[in-house]
Amino acid sequence: MGHPVALAGVLALLSCIFAIHNWHKTPDRLPLWWDLQAHPLLYGPRWFGLLFLPVFFVLISYLLYLVSLQDSRLQSAGELSKRSADHLILFPALFLCTVQNIIILPGAKSGTDDFDANLFVLMAALWLLWFGHIVQFLEPNSVFGFITPWTSDDSNFTYTQQIGGKIVAVSAVILLIAAWFVPVGWPLLVVLLVFFFGPFVVIWGLSYGYTTSSSGADQPLLNN
Known part of the structure; x- marks a missing residue:
């Protein structure tokens, strides 16, 4: 696979493009947190609701990558182990990207703001x-x-x-x-x-x- 942080950046960019494309299809305020019944509990401005997660998951992957550089054994490990570590660096970005675009954004566009x-x-x-x-x-x-x-x-x-x-x-x-x-x-x-x-x-x-x-x-x- 490619560099995990670069791939996280690509996911963030795609999420931002998708968010901008749906900008006028979403309300001015978007839910940021939900209660136990999956109903909106806390709202924030649209720009924050659409763009926070893409920036956040790049930062997480980058921090994981920086931490991995501090472990000499990880850097000298075999190719299979290195690929596994790269997958773990990338995964937060992949997971949060999916949450935003498959759960949060469709809920906001539907008008219910409920969390699936x-x-x-x-x-x-x-x-x-x-x-x-x-x-x-x-x-x-x-x-x-x-x-x-x-x-x-x-x-x-x-x-x-x-x-x-x-x-x-x-x-x-x-x-x-x-x-x-x-x-x-x-x-x-x-x-x-x-x-x-x-x-x-x-x-x-x-x-x-x-x-x-x-x-x-x-x-x-x-x-x-």
Whole structure:
């Protein structure tokens, strides 16, 4: 793939062009935040609502890229690991670009300003599934992947990424299914929190358990 920050810039530019094209099709004030029922809660000026996210997701990708440059192991890793890191740098831009152009902008143009929470959860589940796949190809580093106090040990890092990626993938599939029928409100929020953040808690515990196990160094790594 190309440079991840450059690709994020391209996504931002396309989002800005699309926003300008729809400028007169959207109201003067656009929603910036929604309540649990996905109804608008906070409004802002049109220019901010349409142009903030494109600028924001370029900044996120750029900051991730700058942080990645500080890890010498990440820079000297194999090609597959580097590509995986590039994907993780780009993804915030890709995700936010999709949220703006598939969820926020259509809602504003429709006149309801409602947020399609079920579609958002569906997209979050797809991201989680993709993330679980990508991290399994990362070589030891201190920036990307499931980073815990114990992954400074290379064998623990590899074990944590492999088993963690699989746990996250299973959780993502459950969340993907739930996104279709769980009602908007507290039920959907609880499901999102449990299956999006819950796996990270489990992975943290497994990483710790691998370190403290007397046979941890001899445990076979899970195959991709």
